[in-house]
Amino acid sequence: MIYTPRERVLTAMNLQKPDRVPLMCQFSIGSMMQQLKPSPAEFWYDGRVFAEGLAELCSRFNFDGILVSLHGHSPCWRESVTEIRDLEEGRQEVFFKERTELHSWSDLPMVYQLEKSINKDIAEIDIENDIPSVIDYIPVSAGLYFKIDLQHKFDIFPLLTEMTNGKYSIHGEITSPFDYLLDMLGYEQGLISLIMEPERCKAILAKFAAGIGDLAEEMCNCDIDAIKISSPFAGMGFISPEHYAEFVLPYEKAIISRIRAKGKHVYIHTCGHIDDRLELMRDSGASGLECLDPPPVGNVDLKNAFDRVGKSMFIKGNIDSVYSLLYADDEKAESDVLDIIETGRRGDGFILSTACSIAPMVSGKRILMLSELVNRSGLYQP
Amino acid sequence: MEEFTDKISLSVQKGKVDINSPYPPDMKGQPGADELTRAALDEGVSANEILNSALIPAMAIVGGLFREKKLFVPQVLMSARAMSRAMVHLKPYFTSGEIRERGVFVVGTVAGDLHDIGKNLASMMIEGSGWRVVDLGVDVKSEKFIEAAREYPGCIIGMSALLTTTMESMEKAVREMKGLMPDQKVIVGGAPLNAEFAQRIGADLYAQTPQSAVSFLNSLS
Numbered sequence: 001m002i003y004t005p006r007e008r009v010l011t012a013m014n015l016q017k018p019d020r021v022p023l024m025c026q027f028s029i030g031s032m033m034q035q036l037k038p039s040p041a042e043f044w045y046d047g048r049v050f051a052e053g054l055a056e057l058c059s060r061f062n063f064d065g066i067l068v069s070l071h072g073h074s075p076c077w078r079e080s081v082t083e084i085r086d087l088e089e090g091r092q093e094v095f096f097k098e099r100t101e102l103h104s105w106s107d108l109p110m111v112y113q114l115e116k117s118i119n120k121d122i123a124e125i126d127i128e129n130d131i132p133s134v135i136d137y138i139p140v141s142a143g144l145y146f147k148i149d150l151q152h153k154f155d156i157f158p159l160l161t162e163m164t165n166g167k168y169s170i171h172g173e174i175t176s177p178f179d180y181l182l183d184m185l186g187y188e189q190g191l192i193s194l195i196m197e198p199e200r201c202k203a204i205l206a207k208f209a210a211g212i213g214d215l216a217e218e219m220c221n222c223d224i225d226a227i228k229i230s231s232p233f234a235g236m237g238f239i240s241p242e243h244y245a246e247f248v249l250p251y252e253k254a255i256i257s258r259i260r261a262k263g264k265h266v267y268i269h270t271c272g273h274i275d276d277r278l279e280l281m282r283d284s285g286a287s288g289l290e291c292l293d294p295p296p297v298g299n300v301d302l303k304n305a306f307d308r309v310g311k312s313m314f315i316k317g318n319i320d321s322v323y324s325l326l327y328a329d330d331e332k333a334e335s336d337v338l339d340i341i342e343t344g345r346r347g348d349g350f351i352l353s354t355a356c357s358i359a360p361m362v363s364g365k366r367i368l369m370l371s372e373l374v375n376r377s378g379l380y381q382p
Numbered sequence: 383m384e385e386f387t388d389k390i391s392l393s394v395q396k397g398k399v400d401i402n403s404p405y406p407p408d409m410k411g412q413p414g415a416d417e418l419t420r421a422a423l424d425e426g427v428s429a430n431e432i433l434n435s436a437l438i439p440a441m442a443i444v445g446g447l448f449r450e451k452k453l454f455v456p457q458v459l460m461s462a463r464a465m466s467r468a469m470v471h472l473k474p475y476f477t478s479g480e481i482r483e484r485g486v487f488v489v490g491t492v493a494g495d496l497h498d499i500g501k502n503l504a505s506m507m508i509e510g511s512g513w514r515v516v517d518l519g520v521d522v523k524s525e526k527f528i529e530a531a532r533e534y535p536g537c538i539i540g541m542s543a544l545l546t547t548t549m550e551s552m553e554k555a556v557r558e559m560k561g562l563m564p565d566q567k568v569i570v571g572g573a574p575l576n577a578e579f580a581q582r583i584g585a586d587l588y589a590q591t592p593q594s595a596v597s598f599l600n601s602l603s
Contacts, residue, residue: 110494110496142498143496188459188502191499192460195456195457196405237455238454239454296578297546321546322546323576323579327579327582357547359550360547
């Protein structure tokens with residue numbers, strides 16, 4: 001039986017084996033632009049341009065699914081722009097009243113605020129008023145936010161379904177309450193507050209979790225198969241397993257149970273070293289785990305991860321985008337990916353992907369290699 | 383004397399900043415690095431002794447525990463804060479020359495990356511081991527690193543990157559620096575890096591932990 005790409009991903013997420021290992025990598029914004037060479041500002045702000053790019057790349061590289069990393073694009077985004085200045089090819093400066101942004105093909109936009117904002121002290125935060133009940137922004141990276149247009153929160157999903165005729169498995173993405181907390185306080189204050197002001201942190205996390213849960217629940221009404229919860233700072237590189245259990249798990253768990261109640265899959269993504277908390281991540285109730293960076297970026301052994309959590313979670317990973325796809329020679333790149341396919345296909349639910357997103361300078365040839373390898377070596381016995 | 387330095391060392395290891403700090407709970411109400419350092423100086427313990435017998439060894443222990451994943455960033459930040467508080471009392475001795483600075487360490491997060499936590503953590507520990515730290519901030523372009531290297535002859539440059547996507551700008555910065563100033567020592571650090579990458583881009587050291595940067599720097603001074 002030949003599966004459609006969407007069926008392939010869904011089957012793996014249901015901990016079953018389709019015709020072959022599904023392939024679905026998440027692109028960094030830089031890698032998408034390196035492949036597509038669009039106007040970088042339009043690619044960031046225009047929902048249609050972004051959706052067309054996602055659909056084109058999925059088709060070009062024979063992926064089985066699309067992760068929608070940004071949602072809530074405003075159709076009126078140009079109204080707040082005072083000027084877009086073209087610099088050299090692939091670089092644009094976008095001027096707003098209060099900030100300037102540098103958009104380029106190399107990676108995420110850089111934001112230069114005219115007035116530098118200072119993170120509030122945790123003691124000064126008015127939980128009722130300072131933390132939004134309705135989540136209207138995505139904390140993308142340090143100092144970089146994607147504003148969610150509340151009138152157009154999920155426009156991109158039907159647009160993508162229409163563009164792809166429902167062929168692919170489409171996944172939404174939300175950000176963990178823990179990330180919102182660190183973003184609001186600043187990483188340093190945020191991390192110190194876990195030990196100095198634990199109860200206040202929990203109150204902030206609970207408010208964020210309620211708002212993010214609402215957002216996720218509403219996203220589930222779209223024609224999507226899963227939601228990814230991104231939690232990049234919840235690994236061993238930052239916090240202990242005890243802090244994970246105290247400040248990450250309960251709040252993600254609350255969101256996960258709401259998504260699961262809507263009949264959608266949900267998977268969690270934490271970068272770097274997470275080997276010591278795989279069971280805690282499983283206890284979140286999520287249907288899958290993404291990333292599982294191998295050494296040196298992380299410390300997860302894929303086989304060991306399957307043995308420990310693979311009976312109750314699908315695993316999506318774990319190709320090292322930098323050391324296997326970007327820097328390795330052809331022989332090593334191929335051998336690394338084949339090892340992962342071989343290990344992954346023995347598990348119950350496996351989706352081949354890069355651990356973290358595809359690095360910007362990974363060549364198209366290398367990305368295409370993934371589908372060639374998965375078609376050659378990722379077939380399941382009928 | 384030893385009693386003072388032991389107590390200061392313990393307060394730094396445990397992240398006890400001052401008497402009012404509720405952390406760690408088992409030292410509540412006890413004096414922290416702030417009061418103990420002041421008291422030690424008042425009792426005639428030399429600034430050098432405090433630095434070399436209390437602060438530097440304490441941060442080495444913290445760095446070791448961090449490397450072994452027995453301590454995590456929040457606890458290390460508290461230790462660094464405790465050390466910084468002690469350093470406030472030692473600053474005048476650096477200025478007067480009673481404590482000799484080991485050298486100048488210029489640090490920044492590479493272009494395209496706005497994350498500063500790793501850089502700050504390393505800076506605090508390096509400062510605590512007697513180096514003067516010049517912090518260039520985040521999103522630092524290659525030219526700025528080169529400019530700083532020229533402004534502080536003999537300095538060591540530290541570059542940090544948290545994102546896999548900004549490793550490429552680190553490579554560019556190191557190559558440009560080494561192209562113009564081949565003898566300039568450059569240390570690189572950050573979660574996605576490894577020694578092989580550091581070697582490949584021409585850096586002199588991959589600092590897996592802040593403590594490995596401290597050890598390398600101290601071996602040069």
